[in-house]
Amino acid sequence: MSWLSRLNRPWLHFIVLGFVLFELQRMAFPAPKPVVGPLSEARVETLEQQWLAATGRPPTAAQSQRLIAQELDRDMLFQRALELDLHLYDQVVYQRLLRNMHFLQLAEGKSEQELYDQALEMRLHLGDEVIKRRMIQVMEQLLLAANPPAPVTGEDIAASFAERREELRRAPRYSIEQLYFNRQREGEIPAVIDTIAERGLDAAAARTMSSPFLPGYQFTRQTPDQLARNFGSTFVMNLQQAEPRPRSWVGPIRSTYGLHYVWVEDIEPARDATLAEVRPRLLRDLESRQRADALAGAIDKLRQQYEVRL
Template identity: 70%
Template sequence: MPLPAWLKRPWLHFLLLGTALFILQRMAFPDPLPVVGPLSEQRMAALQQQWLAATGAPASAEQLKQLVARELDRDMLFQHALSLDLHRHDAVVFQRLLRNMHFLQLAGDRSDQELYQQALEMRLHLGDEVVKRRMIQVLEQLLLSANPPAPLKEEELQAAFVERAEELRRPPRYSFEQLYFARQRDADIAQVITTITEQGLSAGEAREMSSPFLPGYVFKHQTPEQLARHFGAAFVMNFQQAGPQAGQWLGPIASVYGQHYLWVESIEPAREASLEEVRAELERDIAAQHQAEALANAVAQLRQHYELRL
């Protein structure tokens, strides 16, 4: 069967051959990827100094490699956000650049929009860490919108509850009233205790014989951690080692502030948490984990479109 006449046209052959050559050229010689990095010596030194200040020890080679990788990711995200012109549509960036222009005393009598345009022309947004953080934050939200985290499953919640049982255990809680004695009154404590015992005084009735204590005198349903914030860790250790019993006086118990004589009202022993007690906490933690994983996957995909130079 002969070919149609239009298929024999030279112009068609030329067009098909040109298209094929164009496709082959694109496949063989793709456009270069945008380059991110390497970090300057100054930024490398700043990363090492920040690590040293935070941990008290120099960063190892592996730790430094991870720090550099995270910093390059930040640069990539910022560069990508700029390529999408996100900085031109964000109120936070707008206000930040206006503030910078006023700080540089370049405002004059121009309108905010004129100042903003000049700030962009001066490329102030490229060197401002606040703008950079904001642009990365906006882009991350866009990435999560396009790559939403996996939904939470009840089986996952149950598994986390079992795995974190010890961590989620409810601590003991103590309720007591106290009499506080400043250090200079150590010699008075024995006489006060004798008076309380002989007269059968309650903590409230005996309070006038004690010293003022800023955090107060009555403490209800306090965990060891909460008590440590009021009295210090040493008090909690001394208190628990003394073996408190509900309905009894205890002490004196030493703290960093002085001595404390306690009427122990009640003790709620430590116990296992129920799932419903910690459901909200587990859901929040798992959701945060899913979000971090989704964002990490989205950033990994974005890396395929950039050349990151360590």
């Protein structure tokens, strides 16, 4: 019997025809995608209030749309985690639900497993923001495991170093000692300066003639930002404008606290950073960017499986 005659069977024709019809139906009437969104007006208002609290200004229309899109992505990741039953195998979720049941005073006379099962029946996991954040975190880890970030190469680090050279430039560093005079004692400064010059006193010896200063008197290899944390930005600006030189007195220098007579021990000028100095920072930043890009791409792919309603 030839293979053609073997194909000439009614039951085989029926199976093939049924399969073709099934595929045509699936293509013509695909299963509806799960729906995510839209956000309620209350949730949108909450997002905008959070933005206002963080930035001090209301979001623009474009910023509001980005906030809504990000929140819908969170809802989508949470929904996908629930579809995969990830909440049933996570210890953080387990402990959180037990804690919630104790908080609701429903734990008396029940084992932990009974409490957990009851919490799931009550659907407490759906309205708990801590559980939602945990499930989103787990879902992101799964997406990154399936779509790992591209590794950072030496060429990437070199290119980033060249691109960020000005940003990475090392600030000058000042080693100083200072005498502080509060506003009530500012009139004494000329006499103190004359005494220091006549006796050739160093800063440590002259310190008894100044006022107490809580942050201290000696500051070694401090950047302008570090000095500003102790003296305020006004002091740093006035110090730099005075064009100090190593191994010399400068001032008095005004700060937000009063006046300072400053002994400049040493100044390390600003300079370009070396690649060796900033390589760990560049690597960390590039890995973070690669991770964010990989996660964004994975979320884009996942979004195609849902109907996201803005």
